[in-house]
Amino acid sequence: MASAEPAIETIGLTKRFPLRGGRGERTALAGIDLKVPRGCAFGFLGPNGAGKTTMIRTLLGLTHASAGSMYVLGHPVPAERAQALERVGAIVEEPRFHPHLSGRENLRVVAAVRGPETAARIAPALQRVGLSERADEKVKSYSMGMRQRLGVARCLLADPLLLILDEPTNGLDPGGIQEFREMIRALVDQEGRTVFLSSHLLDEVEKTCDAAAIVDRGKLVTQGPIAEISRGGDGARNELIVVVDDVELALRTLADSELVHEARRSDEGLLIVLEGEPDTAADVNATLVRAGVGVRRLEPVRHSLEQRFLEVTARLDQAPQEVGA
Amino acid sequence: MTEIAMQMFGADVLKLRKKRGMLIWALVLALGPVIVFLTVKVIQHSSNPQKYEPAGGTPGFSDGLRVLALFFGPLAAILVGVEAGTGDVAAGVFRDLLVTGRSRVALFASRVPAALAVCWTVVLSAFLLLVAGVYAFASNLPTPDTTLLLDGLGFILLATGVVCVVAVGFASLTTSKPASITALIGWQLVASPLIAQISSLGGARKALLSQAIGHFSPVHVGDRGGAVSMSLGTGLVVLVAWLVVFLALGAWRTRTMDA
Numbered sequence: 001m002a003s004a005e006p007a008i009e010t011i012g013l014t015k016r017f018p019l020r021g022g023r024g025e026r027t028a029l030a031g032i033d034l035k036v037p038r039g040c041a042f043g044f045l046g047p048n049g050a051g052k053t054t055m056i057r058t059l060l061g062l063t064h065a066s067a068g069s070m071y072v073l074g075h076p077v078p079a080e081r082a083q084a085l086e087r088v089g090a091i092v093e094e095p096r097f098h099p100h101l102s103g104r105e106n107l108r109v110v111a112a113v114r115g116p117e118t119a120a121r122i123a124p125a126l127q128r129v130g131l132s133e134r135a136d137e138k139v140k141s142y143s144m145g146m147r148q149r150l151g152v153a154r155c156l157l158a159d160p161l162l163l164i165l166d167e168p169t170n171g172l173d174p175g176g177i178q179e180f181r182e183m184i185r186a187l188v189d190q191e192g193r194t195v196f197l198s199s200h201l202l203d204e205v206e207k208t209c210d211a212a213a214i215v216d217r218g219k220l221v222t223q224g225p226i227a228e229i230s231r232g233g234d235g236a237r238n239e240l241i242v243v244v245d246d247v248e249l250a251l252r253t254l255a256d257s258e259l260v261h262e263a264r265r266s267d268e269g270l271l272i273v274l275e276g277e278p279d280t281a282a283d284v285n286a287t288l289v290r291a292g293v294g295v296r297r298l299e300p301v302r303h304s305l306e307q308r309f310l311e312v313t314a315r316l317d318q319a320p321q322e323v324g325a
Numbered sequence: 326m327t328e329i330a331m332q333m334f335g336a337d338v339l340k341l342r343k344k345r346g347m348l349i350w351a352l353v354l355a356l357g358p359v360i361v362f363l364t365v366k367v368i369q370h371s372s373n374p375q376k377y378e379p380a381g382g383t384p385g386f387s388d389g390l391r392v393l394a395l396f397f398g399p400l401a402a403i404l405v406g407v408e409a410g411t412g413d414v415a416a417g418v419f420r421d422l423l424v425t426g427r428s429r430v431a432l433f434a435s436r437v438p439a440a441l442a443v444c445w446t447v448v449l450s451a452f453l454l455l456v457a458g459v460y461a462f463a464s465n466l467p468t469p470d471t472t473l474l475l476d477g478l479g480f481i482l483l484a485t486g487v488v489c490v491v492a493v494g495f496a497s498l499t500t501s502k503p504a505s506i507t508a509l510i511g512w513q514l515v516a517s518p519l520i521a522q523i524s525s526l527g528g529a530r531k532a533l534l535s536q537a538i539g540h541f542s543p544v545h546v547g548d549r550g551g552a553v554s555m556s557l558g559t560g561l562v563v564l565v566a567w568l569v570v571f572l573a574l575g576a577w578r579t580r581t582m583d584a
Contacts, residue, residue: 109340110425112335117435
């Protein structure tokens with residue numbers, strides 16, 4: 001298996017559910033083309049009901065795809081599902097366990113299903129998530145945060161190259177969320193694993209992930225590195241906020257500049273849309289200074305993922321609804 | 326069995342034996358009637374030895390075996406089988422087991438021997454209690470010989486084992502614990518005996534599981550449930566048919582259900 005292959009790749013992945021009473025079908029996933037690179041934390045972002053969990057369930061073979069193809073760690077699913085999932089750990093929706101068994105016994109159950117060599121990973125996995133001391137207590141006495149950690153320990157039994165986590169911070173308190181974030185970053189940065197994390201929480205994805213995809217109503221809206229998505233993709237505008245002593249002179253100067261696509265007044269000063277890359281900001285500064293404009297502040301506009309998310313999902317709100325309710 | 330099959334069997338046994346509530350009820354259903362049966366007969370005999378014979382001996386063994394194999398043992402088997410068939414789905418763990426990449430049929434298949442192991446452990450403890458009581462309270466009556474004991478043991482394992490496996494298959498099909506327990510106990514205790522009493526159904530009653538099981542009893546089963554006569558071959562075919570049908574249905578549902 002070549003490591004250059006994406007951790008996850010889907011081509012035209014479609015999932016339709018029949019509506020009750022034979023009233024047609026609801027399309028939960030509509031031709032998703034997704035590529036998740038290896039060795040990163042990848043956010044799968046979308047509002048509730050966008051199709052995130054359906055996507056994960058389909059990838060894991062928990063439900064059949066209606067059309068399209070998918071590859072997990074280079075293996076086609078469902079044709080080579082067993083090989084594909086051999087090094088995959090996943091939490092789908094909330095982590096569930098046998099409540100009458102202890103944490104350690106729950107891991108024993110999964111280790112037995114995974115294979116003979118897996119039992120040796122139980123103790124290190126419990127240690128890794130900080131549950132060693134309470135591993136022999138029944139799961140019904142665990143808090144949500146402990147269950148989430150036990151869920152991750154269960155994933156680690158596979159010594160996973162890929163972890164698929166569905167809304168992993170649901171039900172966690174702020175401290176638990178922070179801990180979880182750090183754990184995910186450590187899994188990626190220190191252990192070189194790939195984490196595919198679905199969430200409707202923009203802040204969580206922005207703070208945790210390197211790249212993301214936004215899905216809405218079963219359609220993939222955009223995908224790529226977080227910074228690129230926030231800016232609005234490859235063709236996105238690079239913008240500057242500039243505070244100057246002579247706004248009129250600055251506007252006249254920039255109107256003639258080839259570096260600038262657009263310049264206009266804003267609440268903070270001048271908003272300048274650059275023609276090229278962000279590193280032309282220095283040239284803009286030089287242009288203004290040469291023209292005798294005093295530049296008091298110049299900084300790139302930081303685009304938030306939230307802003308971008310709202311833009312793209314709002315765009316879908318206005319579009320005709322091709323995908324089911 | 327391969328190492329992984331053994332491990333999966335061990336895991337399924339663990340899930341069942343740690344389900345304390347179910348296990349206690351199964352033990353109550355299996356041991357309780359034996360204790361009550363022996364206690365009542367001992368009291369009767371001690372209060373009026375001329376009218377009531379001793380609790381033990383071969384007659385006591387025959388009565389106890391009927392109580393255990395045809396009434397209460399199958400109820401314990403149903404509890405264990407249903408728990409084995411629905412436990413993973415009810416706890417929401419089934420999808421986590423699927424995520425390992427293990428085949429659905431393998432996950433279903435490992436439930437069956439685990440359920441049998443737990444069911445037979447429970448039933449065997451009741452059988453041993455019955456045998457101990459039969460010898461302890463035999464008084465002047467003849468005690469069952471080794472052949473009858475082994476036949477009785479085989480019968481009780483067959484009766485409860487078949488019901489347990491059918492329960493695993495049925496519960497895996499419905500995936501609902503309450504529905505499965507209600508349907509199976511209702512069938513076993515109410516519907517099946519009633520249907521067996523409908524003489525107009527004639528030979529069709531041979532298809533009843535309880536009738537086929539009763540055919541293999543080493544002791545007279547009496548008229549409970551109508552007692553339809555059938556050949557050994559027919560009895561075997563009926564038992565195998567019940568097993569095959571419900572195992573196939575359970576495996577099919579486990580293989581095709583969305584998780």
